Amino acid sequence: RPGDEVYGDNLGLMGGFAEYAVAPESALAHKPKTLTFAEASTLPQAGAIALQGTAGLRPGQRMLINGAGGGSGSFAIQLAKRAGAHVTGVDNAGKLEFMRSLGADEVIDYRGQDFTHGEPYDLVLDLVAHRSVFAYRRALARGGRYRCVGGSVLALLRVVTIGAIAGWLTGRRLGLLAVKQGPVHFEPLAERCVAGDVHIHIDRTFGLDEVPRALARVGEGRALGKVVIEIA
Structure with a gap:
């Protein structure tokens, strides 16, 4: 519904570096109240890979x-x-x-x-x-x-x-590893993060105008954990 706080992976749309983006409802889940948007954003892709890769x-x-x-x-x-x-x-x-x-x-x-x-x-x-x-x-x-x-x-x-x-x-x-997408594949990790069983590690956050710097940090192998783009 309008006003719901949601998060998800829009990999199928090939990009999300924007102030506004359109995504199918099936790709989104309600954001846990105890996670920030920055923390939640680390889970849909990286978390799904980790869950399926260690299964x-x-x-x-x-x-x-x-x-x-x-x-x-x-x-x-x-x-x-x-x-x-x-x-x-x-x-x-x-x-x-x-x-x-x-x-x-x-x-x-x-x-x-x-x-x-x-x-x-x-x-x-x-x-x-x-x-x-x-x-x-x-x-x-x-x-x-x-x-x-x-x-x-x-x-x-x-x-x-x-x-x-x-x-x-x-x-x-x-x-x-053919990574399956969608909330069913990342919400279990979100629940474990909320419970304190798994911790989210954000290396740095960058603004939308700093995307090239953020990508360079990841590409150069300097990021410890996730790099996040935040919309001011």
Whole structure:
């Protein structure tokens, strides 16, 4: 109804950097009263990725999150730890302490260490895919799963073609995480945030006229958690 405070993901409209935007009612949910609009805005996309990317984890399993110091990664670390997993976070050196503060058991600076060499993982959530699919396969324990969301177009194509076959032949599963959209896929995380079980980490907020600076901060790998655009 007019005046309702709502939030949601308008990814299907390919953009929301505007004072006004049109979105289908099915994409929106009532904003929890205890969350600010800035906090709520972090959940529909990054939260949905984290929820779906950590689904199926069991206590004691080993999970690695590549790009764990950003928006989706900061949620995924917390969710994986709540599921009882042993969590390794991978990002640049400037984010190692941040990932530890979120609960990561181990942290890796990707510039100094290749996470695909070492003890294998039961689940890898890759938010910045760019390695060979054979390296990803090597990082998985038998029966393990690799799911990527972001990365170069070439890397993603290799995952869905060569990776799927190579994984199947060796008892591993490599593929894309097809993120489902809509309130049913992000409201469960909002409820956990309201309850204090999961925390929202906003790195910085920018005004609408500062969108290029905000995107640059994310692209340069400097954001600890989510970057938010606020309308004055």
